[in-house]
Structures are given as C-alpha cells and as structure tokens.
Amino acid sequence: DVELSLAYYRAGRFQDCVEAARRATKLKPDYPEAWNNVAACSQSLAQWDDAIEAAKVAIRLRPDFQLAKNNLAYSVQQRARASESPRTVRIKR
DSSP states (O other), X not given: OHHHHHHHHHTTOHHHHHHHHHHHHHHOXXXXXXXXXXXXXXXXXXXXXXXXXXXXXXXXXXXXXXHHHHHHHHHHHHHHHHHXXXXXXXOOO
C-alpha cells in the first residue's frame, strides 16, 4: 500500500494517497515510510494537523528520517500561516 500511496501522490490523487498510506500503517504500525506518506499526502490536502501528527510518528520510529523532518517543519509552518488572522489593509482615497 505504500507504493500505491506513492503512485496516487504522483497522480495528484491525494485523498486516495492518504487512504492507501493509512492502510499500510494499519498493517505495519512501525513503518516510518508509510507514516511519512500520510504526512505528505495530508499536506497536499492542507490537512496540517494530520500531516504534523503523521510526520511526528515517522520521526519517532526513525529519528534520522530527514524527509519526515522536512515534512514536519513545512506542515508546522503552513499551519501557522493558516492560523494567522488576515491583516486589514487600508487604502488611502
């Protein structure tokens, strides 16, 4: 299912990607690559909390997993941006 999730990711089928990667984590909960795929696919859906949690699991399972660390950092950054309140811009007339 990890390979399938990667194929879905490449095809832009991000929800299918998440579902395939999650199936892989159920079959093998200690599979960091599957968790990282959940993170990457969740990012593509702007599901930042899911992406963060999945990346954290991948890193816990494999502390030197740089790709998962990158995905975690990106998701944290994007979640912060999404939660910022919109700034009001005043236009002089």
